[in-house]
Amino acid sequence: MVVERDPAEGAEPQDSRHPQPTVRKLPDSAESRAAGQRRYEAIVDGWVLHVTVERADRARLRERAARAAAAVVRHAGVTVRAQIPGRVVRVWVEAGDTVGSAQRLLAVEAMKMENEVRAPRAGVVAAVKVSAGQTVDLGDELVRLE
Numbered sequence: 001m002v003v004e005r006d007p008a009e010g011a012e013p014q015d016s017r018h019p020q021p022t023v024r025k026l027p028d029s030a031e032s033r034a035a036g037q038r039r040y041e042a043i044v045d046g047w048v049l050h051v052t053v054e055r056a057d058r059a060r061l062r063e064r065a066a067r068a069a070a071a072v073v074r075h076a077g078v079t080v081r082a083q084i085p086g087r088v089v090r091v092w093v094e095a096g097d098t099v100g101s102a103q104r105l106l107a108v109e110a111m112k113m114e115n116e117v118r119a120p121r122a123g124v125v126a127a128v129k130v131s132a133g134q135t136v137d138l139g140d141e142l143v144r145l146e
Contacts, residue, residue: 021042021043021045024040024041026041035054037053038053038054040053077123077126078121078145082108082137083138084115085110086109086110086136088130088131088135088136089107090107090132091106091132092104092105092106093125095127096124096125098122099124099145100122101119101120104116104117104118105125117142120145124145125146126145127144130143
């Protein structure tokens with residue numbers, strides 16, 4: 001919901017004890033029609049409220065689909081790639097290790113700075129594609145997490 005006040009309506013309504021709200025249906029866009037939503041504009045006491053509504057059963061279905069999609073993403077493997085070219089100086093994990101989110105995986109030295117590469121999410125290390133002393137380029141595969 002978006003709330004905004006029209007600066008042109010700076011004065012209070014004539015009878016502030018009984019404001020007269022107005023509601024009007026906004027035109028449907030192709031996107032809102034496809035989503036099964038309706039849009040309304042309500043003006044209450046000088047405040048403009050844009051409201052999007054949908055049927056309760058459709059909202060439950062949308063939320064269930066979003067949760068299912070998030071579960072699939074959590075179980076999908078992820079490839080950690082080199083963000084900078086450099087030389088691998090240290091590897092802290094090996095295949096089969098369980099790692100937590102943001103745990104150190106390895107370190108890449110670039111321009112005399114040691115940069116730690118951390119796990120983007122928790123998981124199990126499926127493969128370590130590099131070893132200490134190896135040179136890597138931007139985008140090279142370093143570690144695969146499941």
